[in-house]
Amino acid sequence: MTTLGIYEKALPKNISWLERLQLAKKLGFDFVEMSIDETDQRLQRLDWTKEERQEIRVAIEETGIQILSICLSGHRRFPFGSQDKEKRSQALILMEKAVDLASDLGIRTIQLAGYDVYYEEKTVTSRAFFIENLKKAVAIAAAKEVVLSIEIMDDPFINSITKFLKIKEQIRSPYLQVYPDLGNLSAWSENDVGYELALGIDQITCIHLKDTLAVxxxxxxxxxxxxxxxGCVDFLGCLKTLKQLEYNGPFLVEMWSETSETPEKEIEQAKNFLIPYLKEAGY
Structure with missing residues (x-):
């Protein structure tokens, strides 16, 4: 039984977690992916009190809708690969807090953006810093049995599973895995998408469903x-490939309709588009 989740940023922004999980349930989803992005508002979640964490656990129990993953894109602002030592140490503090939060809320996976740096120039040094700090991050996560999963990105640094595996060669841990985004994977013409999915099948924790326009x-x-x-994504081809590879992990619909006038309508349209493909592929 495949599970289908919805990204928090698809749902209205200024509602409580109980309301958010209730809405996800009403719309027919099994789980929600939480966003901890680079805004102060969402980074503040890493400092939630015991009481605030308990409130979310109660909402999960009440609705039966779990939060299975955190999209931790706050590292765009504080990257592992930064030239600035202060930012690198801040990146590891964020990581430690995110692992603690995941552990407290029963979240299994923290998705990391596959950028060495985002606002700085990419160099051989930024790559080396990224790998050095990712090793430390994996050790922090492993201690609490939380998996770090690197998203295939909109950025040349890790825009394929092949590139992820090159880094994985240096960090041999079951707590470092990959989180392919079918849109990002498909947008780069150098990627043979079916081949990439086959190459990484034993490392994939979750799949983002999203359309993109090709580079x-x-x-x-x-x-x-x-x-x-x-967009350019061959959804049926990708999903059939995953089914042939016996992928049984979750799928996550990634959308940004939190400030839309009609988020529910947009989510329903997305589901009406995706579910026939999932069914045809055998999910």
């Missing part, structure tokens, strides 16, 4: 807010 020589691609069906 070309004259266009830098579009990686967010591309309506399902208007």
């Amino acid at each position: 070309t020589e004259t266009f830098s691609g579009k990686f967010k807010e591309v309506p399902f069906g208007s």
Whole structure:
């Protein structure tokens, strides 16, 4: 039985966690992926009190809708690969707090953005710092049995499973895995998507379902807010490939409709587009 989740940023922004999980349930999802991005508002979640954490555990129990993963994109602001030593140490503090939060809330996976740096220039040094600090992060996560899963990105640093596996060669741990985004994987013309999924099948913790516009020589691609069906992703091909590879992990619908006038309608449209493909592929 495959589980289907929804990204927190698809759901209305200014509602309580109980309301968010109730809405996910009403819309027919099995779980929610929490966002801890680079805004102060969401980074503050890493310092939730015992009482605030308990409130969320109660909401999970009451609704039966779990939070299976955290999308920790706060590292864009405090990257592992930064030239700034202060930012690198802040990155590890964020990591430790995120692992503690995941452990407290029963969250299994923390998705990390596969950037060495985001706002700085990429160098051989930024790559070396990234790997050095990722090793430390994996050790922190392993101690609490939380898996770190690197998303395949909208950025050349890790835009394929092949590139993830090159880094994994240096960090041999079951607590470091990969989180392919079918949109990001498909947008880079150098990726043979079916081959990439087969290559990484034994490392995949979850799959993001999202459409994208492909990168070309004259266009830098579009990686967010591309309506399902208007982009370059061959959903049936990707899902059939995953089924043949016996992938039974969760799927997560990634959308950004939290400030939309009609988020529920947009989510329903996305489901109406995706579910026939999931069924046809055998899910």
